[in-house]
Amino acid sequence: MQIDDQDRRLLRQYQADPTQSATELAERAGMARATCWRRLERLQESGVIKGQTAVIDWRALGYGVEVSLRISLDKTVQNAFDIVMAKARDIPEVVEIQTFLGRVDLRLSVIARDMGHYQEIYRERILTLPHIADLEALMQIASIKSSESLPL
Incomplete structure (x- = not known):
């Protein structure tokens, strides 16, 4: 799957804090909420994002x-x-x-x-x-x- 600069920006923000709301994520990634959500779904469906996990010490x-x-x-x-x-x-x-x-x-x-x-x-x-x-x-x-x- 090809990813562009917007995807990279989105992924940077997402991996920094995967618990943030879609609105916060869109704002931090510098894109509209709907665009952010569609890109996030596409990245999940393509397997780039495999899921969220709890890191337990x-x-x-x-x-x-x-x-x-x-x-x-x-x-x-x-x-x-x-x-x-x-x-x-x-x-x-x-x-x-x-x-x-x-x-x-x-x-x-x-x-x-x-x-x-x-x-x-x-x-x-x-x-x-x-x-x-x-x-x-x-x-x-x-x-x-x-x-x-x-x-x-």
Whole structure:
């Protein structure tokens, strides 16, 4: 889908605050409310805007540990990817799953209340995942930049 300067302006304002009213959004984007609404609908229908989500700070809910697990799978097993991803999706503390090409096949982002809780998750849920050839855990110390916003 081609987007023009008005779409970019609209998207900048929308991603800055998706909760604002259509009137506020139109005003900030410098266009008529009806035009703004039509463009917003077109961007949603075309899949440029996928939806709105609530961003919940899991640290505020008592989760103080985040670990990134790099996993290499046994590639001799047919459907290893699908099997491991399906099982990893069932672990509530796995908040992100990414796949890669190369030595590392998957990255799981795991949150836990504390190190004891992480150790329990690791032993009972992660180490029981099938077809793991290699696993490396990276403890997150700080998040320097985390943004879903695009440079429009």
